[in-house]
Amino acid sequence: MDLSFLQATLLTLLGGLPLTLNLTACSVLLGGAGALVLALMRTSGLVLLSGPARAYVFVFRGTPLLIQLFMVYYGLGQFRPALQELGLWSFFRDPYYCAVLAMAMNTAAYASEIIRGGVASVPPGALEAASACGMRPLMRLRRIVLPLAIRQALPAYGNELVLMAKATSLASTITLMEVTGLAGKMIAQTYRAVEIFACAGLIYLLLTFFLTRAVLLLEWRLSPRRPRRQPAPPTIRITGEPA
C-alpha cells in the first residue's frame, strides 16, 4: 500500500469538495423552492395548475438526469443567436449555471412528490379545525399545512438530499471538476482505479454521513414529542367541585 500516493490523492480530491458542496447546496435550495411551488400546484385542485405540474413531474422523473443536463448545456446551445438576443447566453454558456439549473429542475420534480405526500398526510380534521377558527386558505397553509407536511416529509427528503449530493458527480460530464471529475481524471492518468476510488468514496461517504446526521437532527428538533419547557398549564377550577 502506497500511503504517500493515497495522501496525495486525498488532498487533490478534497480540492473538488467545495464545488461538490456548492452544487449540492445551490441545486437543493433552488429545487426545494421549485418543489414547494409544484406541490402546491398539484394539490390546488385546479386542472389548469395541477396539469402542467403533473406533466413536469412525469417528464423529469421519467428521464435520466444526465440527458436533462446535456439538454440544458448542449441542447440549448442550438438556439445561441436567440439566447444572445435575450441576453441569456452568458448564463447558458457557463457549465456551472447549467448544472445548477438542470439539477434544481430535476430535484424539484422528485421533491415535489415527497412534499405532496406530506401535504396529503395532514389530517382533514386539522384543516377543518383551522377553517372553523376562521383562517383563510393562505394562513391555513402557512400555519397548519406546511409545518405538518414538512415534518412528515423530512425523512424522505433526507434521502433525496443524499441522492442529490451523489448526483452532483454528473456535473463532471460537462467539464466541472468536482470530486468525481477529479477522480475520473486521475484514474485515466494513473490507472490506479482502486486507490483513487477508495479516496473519493471516503469523501462521499463522509459527506452523506454528515448530511443524514443533519437531517436526523432537524427531524428531532421539529419533533413534537421533544420535551419542551412549557408554561405550567392553567389550573381549571370547576365551581361546585368538592374541595
Place this chain on the structure above:
Amino acid sequence: MHVFDLFLGPNGWGVPLLLAALMTVALSVSGLAVGAVLGALLAHARITGGFIARTAADAVTTILRGVPDLLVIYLFYFGGSQILSWAGHAAGYDGFIGLPVFLTGVLALGVVSAAYQAEVFRGAFNAIPRGQIESARAAGMGSLLMFRRVLAPQVIRHALPGLGNVWQLILKDSALISVIGLVELLRAAQVGAGSTRQPFLFYSAALLLYLAITSVSGQAFRWAEIRSLRPFRRG
C-alpha cells in the same frame, strides 16, 4: 434538412436511435438480472448470516449507497482493465486489455442496484409468515426445495413493487454508461447531435424515447403486480 428526412428518410437517424434504445433496454435488463443475483446474496447474508457476514453485507450496502454511481462505473471500467492487463501480463501478453464496455456496464449497474435490491428482497422475505417456513421444514423440505416452492414465489410477489422502483432507477442509471463509450440511447443522441449540429432535436428525441421506455415498463410492472395478486383477490 427537414426534420422528417433527418429521422425517417433513407439513412435517417430514426433506426440508429431505436437500435440504441434497444441497447438501453438490454443493458438495463441485464443489469437488473445481475443485481438480482447479487442482491439476493446480500439479502441472504443479512438474514441468515453470522456476525461477520452481516457486518460485511452492511458495509457493502452502505458504501454502494453512499458513493456516486459514476464513480462505481469508473472503478469497473478502469479497474477491470487494470486487472485484465495485469493477468495478461502474467500470461506473457504485453499490452493493454480493455474490459468490453457492455460487460462493464452490466456489472456496474448490477453492483449499484444490488444494494437496493437486497433491501427489497429482505423486506419481501420478512413479509412471509414464519409458520410457513416451520411447516415446510416439518414437511421435510430441504433448504433448496423450500426456497423453490415456498420462499421464491412469495418473495417475488411481495418484491414486485420495490423491484419496479429499482428498475426505473437502473433504466435512468444506464444513461451513465454512455461516459465509457457504449452506444446506448444517450450516446447515440450525442453522436447524432455532433454530426448534424442539432443537439436540441436529438436530445429531445432521446428524451421522448426514454419517456416511452419508462412509462411502458412502469405500466408492465403495475400489470404484473395486479396479476401476481390475482389468487388473493376477494369478491
